[in-house]
Amino acid sequence: MAEPVLKWAGGKRQILHEIRACFPPESDVDAYHEPFFGGGALFFKTGPHSSGTINDINERLMSFYRVVRDSPNALIEVLEEFDGPESDPDPNRKFSKANRKGKEVDQYYYQQRELYNRRPNGEEYDEVEEAALLMYLNRTCYNGLYRENNSGEFNVPIGRHSSADWVQASRIMNASRALADIGIYYGDFSYVLDHATEDDLVYFDPPYEPVSHTSSFVEYSSKEFDTEEQERLSEVAVELNEIGAHVVVSNSPPMRDLYQYLDEFRVHDVGAKRHINSDGEGRGKVGEIIVTNVPEDNRREKTAYLDQFVETDTGQT
Ligand SMILES: C[S@@+](CC[C@H](N)C(=O)[O-])C[C@H]1O[C@@H](n2cnc3c(N)ncnc32)[C@H](O)[C@@H]1O
Known part of the structure; x- marks a missing residue:
């Protein structure tokens, strides 16, 4: 299996499994698109993809x-x-x-x-x-x-x-095979509206800081990708939903408001298992959310566990 070639901030190492579990079964997916590619952790984990596109605003990265x-x-x-x-x-x-x-x-x-x-x-x-x-x-x-x-x-x-290995020949060769049938673009994430069609899967991983339990909406800020950009992203997600594409978005908890009132989308907290298994330390901390229009009964794996943390924490059953 291919692996990321570059180290890249926001690589989602801890929650790759949860994100992948929300994807629809492979047989339901025509093409795969990843508009905020960075190191491409999900792309490489879930490949090989027989068609699709990747994109990032960083031109030299996509070169x-x-x-x-x-x-x-x-x-x-x-x-x-x-x-x-x-x-x-x-x-x-x-x-x-x-x-x-x-x-x-x-x-x-x-x-x-x-x-x-x-x-x-x-x-x-x-x-x-x-x-x-x-x-x-x-x-x-x-x-x-x-x-x-x-x-x-x-x-x-x-x-x-002391022992940096910058050659990584086998990673490069595996990644090269994984990218063989993939279109490579650089620019704004909205390019995907020109490429995705019905039954394609689009995974968005925009820049955001995972927030701690002391963070609030006001504290969340990213010069690169502010609230206006997040709103634009949610509008693109809605448009993709309307054309029948499968959409999965990773994000920070304050962005829940942009999606939770949309009929077709569900918002899941990630971090559930970590908190249930801990002895209460860090309680209340939800690191990230996964937003998707993929119905729970049509996912690659069962994902009921994703929201256990919220139920436990609020005393609801
Ligand atoms: C959280 S990182 C993605 C990490 C990636 N999932 C990984 O596995 O490494 C977000 C990426 O979005 C890119 N980016 C920022 N603004 C963008 C925009 N408007 N359109 C497309 N990409 C953008 C950044 O260059 C960065 O690589």
């Missing part, structure tokens, strides 16, 4: 997946050439002494970071090399974070990785 799909061997070859992040910069390449701002570059990592940022600086770049640089930085940067400054430059500092 990376195009290279993984179309040129995996060339990508691996470039990755094998890289040196350790703390080594000296390669004297035969640009930015071996100073970065674009004239600041000294004394580690190989920072030279590769500068080379990766050619595209946002309007300079010529090679797609395969850029993809290799993204993979390399993802495996050697601080905490596997991906962050860009206002000019679109990747700016995460070097991490501490």
